[in-house]
Amino acid sequence: MLSVQDILETNRMIEENKLDVRTITMGISLRDCAHPEVKTFCNNIYDKITRTAEHLVATGEDIEAEYGIPIINKRISVTPIAIAAESCRTDSFLPVAEAMDAAAKAVGVNFIGGFSALVEKGFTKGDRVLISSIPEALAKTERVCSSINLASTKAGINMDCVQEMGEIIKKAAELTADSDAIACAKLVVFANVPEDNPFMAGAFHGVGEGENTINVGVSGPGVVKRALEDVKGQNFGAVAETIKRTAFKITRVGQLVAQEASRRLGVPFGIIDLSLAPTPAVGDSVAHILEEMGIESCGAPGTTAALALLNDAVKKGGLMASSFVGGLSGAFIPVSEDAGMIAAVECGSLTLEKLEAMTCVCSVGLDMIAVPGDISAATISAIIADEAAIGMINNKTTAVRIIPVPGKKVGDQVNFGGLLGHSPILQVNKFKPDAFIARGGRIPAPLRSLTN
Amino acid sequence: MRIVITIIGQDRVGIVARVSNVLAEHNVNILDINQNIMNGFFNMVMIADMGGASMALKELQQLLKDEGQNIGVEIKVQHEDIFKIMHRI
Structure with missing residues (x-):
């Protein structure tokens, strides 16, 4: 049988010491959404995200109420867009960020992560398009988060990307100058990035992950x-x-x-x-x-x-x-x-x-x-x-x-x-x-x- | 499903009676009650079984929250598992 002390301790941790679950993050693979036309790709990812995460927020709220434990954020992470959107014939992934933003709003999550690229060894065409799209994508969307992995213990440091990211961060700041450079708060640059991180701004659904997952x-x-x-x-x-x-x-x-x-x-x-x-x-x-x-x-x-x-x-x-x-x-x-x-x-x-x-x-x-x-x-x-x-x-x-x-x-x-x-x-x-x-x-x- | 009901507030006549009444009305079976009064503050922990309950946990939470407001105490209803998982391996 539970002791009264244990019960009161748990509730004190929640009420007085702000114990909470910070985030339930649903990882969603977008690898099957690839399409040469950006518009079709955007429709594909919007449909997949909104279908897969339809009940995420309501389920989080149910659990929160039943157990009496606050769950602060419900979020989504997706396959790095540089990979998922690589085959799109385009020089900007801004429409993709906008589709992610719209999907996040539709299902009621406050952030969606995965406007990302993994470039510790070098750039592919999709990586280049993604990185150049970051400032505008973060300035024109509200809930999209971006991350770049540019170094690892196994590969070393991609100093070309290091150089470029300095400029990208400056540009993102300038585009959101009237809101204290808020775009930069949604952008994180990593070394040895984990592929299952549920926290923003660095969350994305790694390439070794399954179809979808709860972190x-x-x-x-x-x-x-x-x-x-x-x-x-x-x-x-x-x-x-x-x-x-x-x-x-x-x-x-x-x-x-x-x-x-x-x-x-x-x-x-x-x-x-x-x-x-x-x-x-x-x-x-x-x-x-x-x-x-x-x-x-x-x-x-x-x-x-x-x-x-x-x-x-x-x-x-x-x-x-x-x-x-x-x-x-x-x-x-x-x-x-x-x-x-x-x-x-x-x-x-x-x-x-x-x-x-x-x-x-x-x-x-x-x-x-x-x-x-x-x-x-x-x-x-x-x-x-x-x-x-x-x-x-x-x-x-x-x-x-x-x-x-x-x-x-x-x-x-x-x-x-x-x-x-x-x-x-x-x-x-x-x-x-x-x-x-x-x-x-x-x-x-x-x-x-x-x-x- | 077992639930834990915690009641905290200023002591007064009839707290246990009114809460028990709500539970009985909805066929929630009380398994254990533990209460004490410290410096005039009423602390009670109740463990109950909702196996035969005539309402869902969410509705019971709201009902007891409202009842608590009527009598001036704070009543929380939670699924028992949050306590079990934290304090048992």
Whole structure:
């Protein structure tokens, strides 16, 4: 029989500590939609997405009500459009993005991911068309998310793409200058991208995936912070143990939701993404967990070690709670989406350089970083190159979601609204990497032994 | 299907009676009740079986939510599995 304490604890986690399931993401293969005529292709994908995901939102809401656990987002990921639309005779995939947007609106999901290309080794014709379409596609649609994988441990770094993405990000920012460069918040550049990630903006339905799948992303930084309050002053063994236990409980909820969604929708269960995803709401911050461990303000010396422990313990605790784990799994550090990170930038303790160090030990990378609008494309490219190098060498996923906000300077505020949050503009090193970025070509895949 | 009903709020006469009444009317069988009062706050956890219930979980949730508002307490109804999965391996 359940104990009263257990029941009250679960409800306290949900009500006071903001435990939620962050997203149910349905992956849909679009490989059978290919057609030389763009219009037909768009009709095909619209029909397939709206047919397959017709009941996604209603099912999510039913589960949410029955179990009393908030499910914040219901989303869709599709086959990378550079692959699915490759055979279209066109020089722009804007109509494809518009069809995705319309399908997302029709089924009621707030984001659809997969306006993507995988180019770590080189470009195909479809990759080229997709990348050149990104700025306009993100500016003219509301719910479409785009991602590019331009590096991997096995292939090295595609520096031609790194260079190009600096320019693409600048262009996307300029096209959405009147909404604080919101297009850039929907674009992420990866190294070692996972193909089953349910979180936006980087979700897409990988080429090795089945016809369709249900992936679930859990969250709950507030629950971890609350649990750590009970072990104040105790050693790191106790800290790690507490995080593991909490992560186990959080993940079990994700597993239940994923199984139920899979069963009710008749779509195979893919993975649980064991992530601590913050929101700008008070009490839902990853930075505050690090501060609970004893760091005065996120970004101070010790932050990287604290984050490493957190990231590892979350995975260890979550692994046993789920039958299949995948995606990005770990702690996210999106600056504008985390009240503690925002405060840390404002008080001067968290800088871009420290964030880069933190990305070596956490699940993703430089995420939701607002920078001055006059940053050069080459500097953005160089930031991407640095992040890709960390991912490539350390055999981990890294990513960059950077937002050069036109007309804004260091210290200005920018507000993206909703879950994307708000942020002060961060300082960027003013020395130039232009000649480095101009070289182009590929950085070769790294040695995997003699690891010093 | 088993459900967990949690009631939290200011203590007053008749909370258990009114909730039990709603459950009985719709043929929901109470299996276990646990209650205490801390600093004047009423905490109750009820486990019940909806196997023979004359209504769906969603309707019962709404009905008890409304009843809670009438008597000034918060009533939550959830499928039992969320608690079982979190606290049992």
